[in-house]
Amino acid sequence: xNATTYHAGPPEPLAIHVRLAxxxxxxxxxxxxxxxxxxxxxxxxxxxRVYFPWQHRVLERLIxxxxxxxxxxxxxxxxxxxxxxxxxQSGAIVLHYVYVKGKHRRLGLARQMIEMVRDAxxxxxxxxxxxxxxxxxxxxxxxxxxxxxxAHDEGxxxxxxxAPAPPPL
Numbered sequence: 001x002n003a004t005t006y007h008a009g010p011p012e013p014l015a016i017h018v019r020l021a022x023x024x025x026x027x028x029x030x031x032x033x034x035x036x037x038x039x040x041x042x043x044x045x046x047x048x049r050v051y052f053p054w055q056h057r058v059l060e061r062l063i064x065x066x067x068x069x070x071x072x073x074x075x076x077x078x079x080x081x082x083x084x085x086x087x088x089q090s091g092a093i094v095l096h097y098v099y100v101k102g103k104h105r106r107l108g109l110a111r112q113m114i115e116m117v118r119d120a121x122x123x124x125x126x127x128x129x130x131x132x133x134x135x136x137x138x139x140x141x142x143x144x145x146x147x148x149x150x151a152h153d154e155g156x157x158x159x160x161x162x163a164p165a166p167p168p169l
Contacts, residue, residue: 016081016109018116021068029068029083030059032099040132042148058151062096069117071100071109084113092125093117094150098134110134 021029034055037043043051066087073079082100086093095117098110118126126144128135129151 015074016071017074017077018069018071018113021070021083025068025070025080025083026063028080029063029070029085029099030056032083032101033059033085033097036099037097037130037132040130042131062151066094066096067117069113071113082109082113084110084117086117088121088123089127089150091123092127093121093123094147095126095128096151097130111138114138 034052037055038048038051043055062085066085069084069086070080071082071084073081080101081104082098084098085096087096088094095114098113100107100109124143127147127150128144129148131146131148
């Protein structure tokens with residue numbers, strides 16, 4: 001994927017450059033993911049001593065196999081404004097997480113990174129594995145399917161079986 005420059009919307013345009021993450025970006029991505037997802041409803045009630053080591057294990061499996069895009073400030077490419085972690089599986093996008101730093105939120109940066117991925121991959125279905133209040137505010141269509149189990153999968157096909165097995169009698 002080629003690096004692209006986007007300008008986020010009002011109140012003040014944010015000039016950013018989107019690139020593939022490098023090894024130097026992984027610590028920031030992991031740290032921001034762990035901390036920002038900690039308050040999600042999906043892990044509410046989970047003690048820190050359980051959440052942090054187990055979610056870290058999930059990230060250790062996801063990050064190496066996924067594409068990781070980093071949005072950097074044009075004025076200083078070492079300053080990360082946000083990032084997006086996704087992979088393509090069986091004709092679908094599996095969007096694992098999108099993060100934007102607090103001071104750059106509500107400018108459309110997350111939406112632009114998601115659109116960039118969808119445009120580049122050109123697939124009809126998007127599975128997402130981490131549900132947050134931000135995801136709940138997005139205008140998701142029927143092609144968006146919440147599938148948290150793909151975050152724990154080792155990259156198997158994202159498509160569900162043709163028909164579920166009948167319940168035992």
